[in-house]
Amino acid sequence: MVQSRKLILIGYWDGPEADPSWPSPEEFVDASWDIDERDLVVSNLRMGFVARSFMGFSRCRFCGKENGNLELSDGHFVWPDGLAHYVVEHGVRLPDRFVRHSLAIIDSLESASRDVEWWRGISPTQKH
Incomplete structure (x- = not known):
């Protein structure tokens, strides 16, 4: 069973049908x-x-x-x-905490070594 945890919400805004506390x-x-940093956050x-x-x-x-219906x-x-x-079209800059988090994720993905042995070792009889 996957343990539930609290996710940190970002990007909900005040508006006509929204909670005025946003x-x-x-x-x-x-x-x-900086456009390069912004583009990494958008990625x-x-x-x-x-x-x-x-x-x-x-x-x-x-x-x-219309801006979607997914979370x-x-x-x-x-x-x-x-x-x-909002970030691309209107220049909204997200809080530094989220920016640092985004950059760390991208850096981690780019610098991670790749383990190819498991995939190379899969035979047709093991695929299911």
């Missing part, structure tokens, strides 16, 4: 954010796995675009799938 995305806009956002699916769509608080996760944080849109 922050406003306008407060996070930062045109000076991490886009490679999250689907944690939950909802009916209907969330709309972007800036432009009104994505990396096993530590959880976010709406439209969060990458």
Whole structure:
């Protein structure tokens, strides 16, 4: 059995049908954010796995675009799938804690050694 744990939520915003205690995305806009770092964070956002699916769509608080109905996760944080849109299209800079986490994940994946022996050792009779 997989043990349940608490995921850290990020990227939910105040809006017409939202909880007013959420922050406003306008407060996070930062045109000076380094584009290379931003792109790495966006890569991490886009490679999250689907944690939950909802009916209907969330709309972007800036432009009104339909922004998805999924919740994505990396096993530590959880976010709406439209969060990458806010970062790319509207210059929303995510908190340093999430940025550092994203960069660490990408660095870990890029620098990890690859174990090829298990896959090479699979025979047709072992595939199921």
